Amino acid sequence: MERSVWLFRFACLVALATLGLVCIGGLVTSKGVGMAVPDWPTSFGYSMFALPISMWMTGGVFHEHTHRVWASGVGLLVVLLTRWTAGSPSRKLLARVGLAEIVVGLILMRVNPLWKGEAHFLLGIGGVVLAAACLPWKTAPACPRSVRLAWAAFWLVQIQGSLGGLRVVLDSWVIGGTTGGVVFGMIHGCLGQVFFVLVTCLAVSLSGWTLRWTRQAAGVPAATGVFLGTALVFGQLLLGLWMRHQHAGLAIPDLPLAYGQWWPRTDPDSLLRYASRREGVDVITALQIRMHLFHRINAVLVLGVILQAFRWSRIHPSGHALRTLGTAWLHLVIVQFGLGLFTVLTDRAADIATAHVAVGSLTLAVGCWFSWAARTHRGSAVATAPSVLDSGLPETAAVR
Amino acid sequence: MVAAFAASSAFAGEITGKIKVTGEVPPAREITPIKGDKLCGALHTKPVMTRTYVVGADHGLANVAVYIKAGLPAGKTYTAPATKPLIDQVGCVYEPLVTVAMVGQTVDIKNSDAFMHNVNCQAKVNKAFNFAQTTQGQVNPRVFDKAELAIKLICNVHPWMSGYVHVFDHPFFAVSDKDGNFTIKGDLPDGKYTVEANHLKSGTVTGEVEVKGGKATLNLELAVK
Numbered sequence: 001m002e003r004s005v006w007l008f009r010f011a012c013l014v015a016l017a018t019l020g021l022v023c024i025g026g027l028v029t030s031k032g033v034g035m036a037v038p039d040w041p042t043s044f045g046y047s048m049f050a051l052p053i054s055m056w057m058t059g060g061v062f063h064e065h066t067h068r069v070w071a072s073g074v075g076l077l078v079v080l081l082t083r084w085t086a087g088s089p090s091r092k093l094l095a096r097v098g099l100a101e102i103v104v105g106l107i108l109m110r111v112n113p114l115w116k117g118e119a120h121f122l123l124g125i126g127g128v129v130l131a132a133a134c135l136p137w138k139t140a141p142a143c144p145r146s147v148r149l150a151w152a153a154f155w156l157v158q159i160q161g162s163l164g165g166l167r168v169v170l171d172s173w174v175i176g177g178t179t180g181g182v183v184f185g186m187i188h189g190c191l192g193q194v195f196f197v198l199v200t201c202l203a204v205s206l207s208g209w210t211l212r213w214t215r216q217a218a219g220v221p222a223a224t225g226v227f228l229g230t231a232l233v234f235g236q237l238l239l240g241l242w243m244r245h246q247h248a249g250l251a252i253p254d255l256p257l258a259y260g261q262w263w264p265r266t267d268p269d270s271l272l273r274y275a276s277r278r279e280g281v282d283v284i285t286a287l288q289i290r291m292h293l294f295h296r297i298n299a300v301l302v303l304g305v306i307l308q309a310f311r312w313s314r315i316h317p318s319g320h321a322l323r324t325l326g327t328a329w330l331h332l333v334i335v336q337f338g339l340g341l342f343t344v345l346t347d348r349a350a351d352i353a354t355a356h357v358a359v360g361s362l363t364l365a366v367g368c369w370f371s372w373a374a375r376t377h378r379g380s381a382v383a384t385a386p387s388v389l390d391s392g393l394p395e396t397a398a399v400r
Numbered sequence: 401m402v403a404a405f406a407a408s409s410a411f412a413g414e415i416t417g418k419i420k421v422t423g424e425v426p427p428a429r430e431i432t433p434i435k436g437d438k439l440c441g442a443l444h445t446k447p448v449m450t451r452t453y454v455v456g457a458d459h460g461l462a463n464v465a466v467y468i469k470a471g472l473p474a475g476k477t478y479t480a481p482a483t484k485p486l487i488d489q490v491g492c493v494y495e496p497l498v499t500v501a502m503v504g505q506t507v508d509i510k511n512s513d514a515f516m517h518n519v520n521c522q523a524k525v526n527k528a529f530n531f532a533q534t535t536q537g538q539v540n541p542r543v544f545d546k547a548e549l550a551i552k553l554i555c556n557v558h559p560w561m562s563g564y565v566h567v568f569d570h571p572f573f574a575v576s577d578k579d580g581n582f583t584i585k586g587d588l589p590d591g592k593y594t595v596e597a598n599h600l601k602s603g604t605v606t607g608e609v610e611v612k613g614g615k616a617t618l619n620l621e622l623a624v625k
Contacts, residue, residue: 031559032556032559033556035518035530035556036556037532038518038532044516055516055534058439058515058557059439059557060556060558060559061516061557172522172527172528172530272625275625276601279450279452280450280452280601281452281601
């Protein structure tokens with residue numbers, strides 16, 4: 001019992017640390033400081049963990065370097081979480097992966113000095129994974145679902161780390177008419193959201209809440225609607241991500257109209273006129289304006305669908321999981337809607353824009369839990385026994 | 401010797417003129433993040449303003465690159481000047497805002513501040529680069545090997561910092577001064593030329609000019625956009 005509760009708490013800690021990482025990553029993009037440290041995984045030639053404080057505290061280096069160090073910490077936590085969740089049987093695979101990464105890192109270093117950064121990254125992460133495999137700590141694996149989620153997080157955190165590095169190393173590459181920095185930055189940002197949701201779902205799977213959802217079976221006709229809402233939230237995050245990485249968050253600077261119209265003109269003369277209203281010399285493109293408009297339209301759609309999901313959730317009694325999730329989802333999307341408005345009204349203030357990213361991540365995570373719970377209810381409504389979903393925890397160990 | 405002098409003076413020409421701005425110029429805004437940065441803020445006693453439009457006497461517009469657009473002998477190649485334009489980072493601002501250089505000419509990039517900057521060159525035709533300048537007085541020479549207009553340099557450590565470099569495949573170019581005046585000097589033979597003025601915000605305008613006896617004058621106007 002004690003082990004399960006502490007494992008759940010540890011997973012919550014990892015989820016919180018990941019949310020913090022999403023926030024710092026958001027600040028890096030909001031402030032435009034992603035390339036303040038031109039090298040990776042070293043920082044100005046120093047080992048990431050040995051950068052002098054005076055350099056760390058200089059301007060945008062603070063945000064970018066903190067993001068890197070924090071990400072390393074999250075990587076370490078995820079490896080430990082995988083080792084703990086998957087138990088002693090995970091040691092063999094962890095050892096193989098760790099050794100393989102070290103070998104590949106050594107080969108890369110020999111093959112091409114230009115790949116030194118990637119080689120150092122692999123050597124570092126491989127060493128951590130190997131160390132986790134060597135932990136002489138006998139633990140039983142959690143339920144199969146949790147183990148699968150833990151391994152997914154294990155792989156994803158490494159891919160995510162590599163993408164973050166590639167975003168720096170390949171910043172000036174031209175890929176499909178844009179730069180490697182933008183392409184890898186967008187993929188990195190997108191996977192960051194997915195990774196956060198994954199870790200929160202792992203925590204939920206370890207919580208025992210899924211058992212409670214099953215016992216509260218009530219027959220929910222709205223599972224598809226909730227899933228649709230979650231998909232719309234994800235689409236909204238992708239649109240926002242595109243805008244942030246194209247620095248197009250203020251492609252339309254007014255509200256609720258756009259340049260005084262419901263659907264602004266995007267002919268060359270109009271674009272020049274819009275650009276003249278802005279400080280600085282950067283141009284505005286028709287695509288940036290359209291994406292901004294889609295983001296606004298989708299925001300209204302998301303709000304409508306979540307409002308409907310909230311109404312569906314109200315058919316359940318107070319304290320019911322679906323009702324709680326529906327209420328939480330609605331509150332989050334209202335806050336998120338407000339933050340979106342404030343992002344425009346404050347001329348895209350970095351802290352507001354970052355809060356918009358963070359609350360967006362939470363909205364997506366709650367949407368995923370809600371979809372999961374709604375599907376569980378739908379499934380359990382036709383089941384005769386609450387054994388459809390097995391959290392792997394004895395009932396007394398369930399954290400409520 | 402006299403013949404040699406006569407030959408060289410026959411090719412020494414210059415175009416002078418003034419760039420004026422028309423329309424209502426938006427006021428400069430304070431770059432407020434400088435104040436919020438402990439290190440950069442300490443270097444300034446007055447507000448640091450944006451330089452989108454720097455207008456001097458008689459509506460003269462500064463920071464406009466002026467260059468020969470057409471009319472040079474076809475196929476003629478030019479040697480890059482030995483002089484090295486300096487792009488300085490001082491007080492967390494690029495000085496000058498606009499630099500002009502020729503293909504193959506060395507451009508010195510300097511950090512005059514007592515703390516670090518990074519120089520992130522966002523060239524599209526030339527090779528982009530990004531390096532850190534961690535020590536005061538550090539100079540990194542760079543050479544651009546292709547003609548390209550408005551190459552943006554930014555500092556991500558202090559993201560409000562940006563400067564621009566125009567690179568040409570001939571040596572006939574200039575940047576307008578604080579009053580909009582410019583002089584294109586060099587071995588410019590007599591003849592008719594198309595001259596273009598390029599402002600980062602207002603865009604470009606062209607004019608025709610004829611150099612006679614090594615002299616020509618051309619005034620151009622750019623509209624606020």
